Amino acid sequence: xxxxxxxxxxxxxxxxxxxxxxxxxxxxxxxxxxxxxxxxxxxxxxxxxxxxxxxxxxxxxxxxxxxxxxxxxxxxxxxxxxxxxxxxxxxxxxxxxxxxxxxxxxxxxxxxxxxxxxxxxxxxxxxxxxxxxxxxxxxxxxxxxxxxxxxxxxxxxxxxxxxxxxxxxxxxxxxxxxxxxxxxxxxxxxxxxxxxxxxxxxxxxxxxxxxxxxxxxxxxxxxxxxxxxxxxxxxxxxxxxxxxxxxxxxxxxxxxxxxxxxxxxxxxxxxxxxxxxxxxxxxxxxxxxxxxxxxxxxxxxxxxxxxxxxxx
Ligand code: SAM
Numbered sequence: 038x039x040x041x042x043x044x045x046x047x048x049x050x051x052x053x054x055x056x057x058x059x060x061x062x063x064x065x066x067x068x069x070x071x072x073x074x075x076x077x078x079x080x081x082x083x084x085x086x087x088x089x090x091x092x093x094x095x096x097x098x099x100x101x102x103x104x105x106x107x108x109x110x111x112x113x114x115x116x117x118x119x120x121x122x123x124x125x126x127x128x129x130x131x132x133x134x135x136x137x138x139x140x141x142x143x144x145x146x147x148x149x150x151x152x153x154x155x156x157x158x159x160x161x162x163x164x165x166x167x168x169x170x171x172x173x174x175x176x177x178x179x180x181x182x183x184x185x186x187x188x189x190x191x192x193x194x195x196x197x198x199x200x201x202x203x204x205x206x207x208x209x210x211x212x213x214x215x216x217x218x219x220x221x222x223x224x225x226x227x228x229x230x231x232x233x234x235x236x237x238x239x240x241x242x243x244x245x246x247x248x249x250x251x252x253x254x255x256x257x258x259x260x261x262x263x264x265x266x267x268x269x270x271x272x273x274x275x276x277x278x279x280x281x282x283x284x285x286x287x288x289x290x291x292x293x294x295x296x297x298x299x300x301x302x303x304x305x306x307x308x309x310x311x312x313x314x315x316x317x318x319x320x321x322x323x324x325x326x327x328x329x330x331x332x333x334x335x336x337x338x339x340x341x342x343x344x345x346x347x348x349x
Contacts, residue, residue, distance in 0.1 A: 038235050040064055043243060044227065051277050053310060056332060063333040065232050067109040071336065072128040074103040076164045077193040079125040087120050100305035101134060106336065124192045129157045132228075132275070132331050132340035136221055137161040139302060139344055140271040144169040146216040151204040151260055154181035156188040158221055163194040172197045173215075175204050205255045208262025216268050220260045222253045224274035224281050228339030250280040254288045261293050267349040269300075273342045279316035282341040283325050289345075290322045299327040300344040308332040312341075 040061070049057050074084040081103035088095055093115060095105040107115060112128070120126045137158045142148045144167045150159045153174035163172055174189070174197050176182040182201040189197050200207075204220075225246050231237045253274070260270050274281050290297060310330045314321055328343035 038232050038238075040230055040232060041238055041241055044230070044238070044241060048227075048277055051279065051313065051330075052332060060332055060339075063335060064230050066335065067231075067233075068130065068338065069106045069336040070109050070112045070115070070128060071098065071104060071106045071131050071134075072115065072126050073101070073105070073134060073161075075125050075127055075160065075192050076103065077168060078123065079120070084120060084125055087125070088118065091118050091120075093118065098131065101131070101138070104131070104134060127157065127160060127192065130338045131336060132338045133157050134161060135304065135331075135340070136271055136273045136342055137165065137219060139342060140217050140219050140269060142166050142170075142217045147171045147214060147265075148173070149207070149211075149215040149218045149260075149263055150174045151207060151218060151220045151256060151263075152176065152222055153199075154178065154185040156185040158219060159185070159189065159197060160192050160194060162219065163189070163196055166196060168194065168196045170196060173200060174198070175200045175202055175207060177201060177203045205252075205259050208259035211263050213263070213265050215263050216265055218260045218264050218268065218270045219273075220256055220270065221273045222256055222281070222285075223249065224253070224276040225249050225278065226275055227277045228275040228333060246276070246278045246280050249276075250278075250284055253281055253285040257285050257289045258292065261289060261297075261347070264347045266296075266347050268347050270345045270347070271342065272345070273340060275338060275340055277330070277339055277341075279313050279319075282328070282330070282343075283312050283316065283321045284319060286325050286328065286343055287319060287321050290324060294322065294324075296348050297324075297345050298348060299324040300346055301327045302329050302342060302344055304329060304331070306337075308334050308337065312343075
């Protein structure tokens, strides 16, 4: 199976020309498996000792404490360990781990995860908050909501309050309430495409990208309303399309730009690209240049991240 032609044509216009061929190849093979210690239940050294006893060969990911990689061939064995059953480790792609780490929630803060299921990032938020403060996790899809609740329980999260509701309504219901908000937005998941998995591309179309962009704009406005002055908002997607990344941010800045700034992001690897300055007829606000587009490799999924601060 091959990637949709329209997707490839667009991607060629988005990513740096010299990296296009390498990036296209990353869709053909399974990524290395990465996982992290759940610090609510264990520590890096305890988990390392436990996995070593069980004969699992892992490698540390140097730039994130308590994060490891293994070959995709060993994934099944990892999911059969006591540590996995006991919720002491969580399998997650590196780009997904980076978003909550960059948002950097502190213990005792009031934090909102506005599109939370299945909860991989909520778990990191809870760990960073040491299970203190108030963590709201919102998810409207019933099935995904219950998966989120199960995950939080299994991983020992006790500071989360879960809401099966539409994130677009939260800003009006809870204005100026949160110190930090993560909006890991519903997206067309282009960075999760796999040429060996037909289902991964089957829902994609340019129409879908544009529809999703409208939802993302409304979720961003809702997040803005829910954010306290001085609070931080992290917007992320696992799509490449500017309609889902730069455009919703542009829309937000056009409405509330006088009260927002973006913050520069420094990532410890070089497979990153600055956001686009324009796409089609749109010319993007200079502040969006602080965001980053993570380019996929054999280990890390493509991702887009922007960190904003609401001015006091
Ligand atoms: N942050 C999650 C994690 O790390 O596990 C992944 C979130 S996923 C990219 C986006 C989620 O947004 C999906 O679970 C989807 O059901 C949810 N979603 C869709 N429409 C939504 C809406 N109107 N408000 C809030 N969440 C929505």
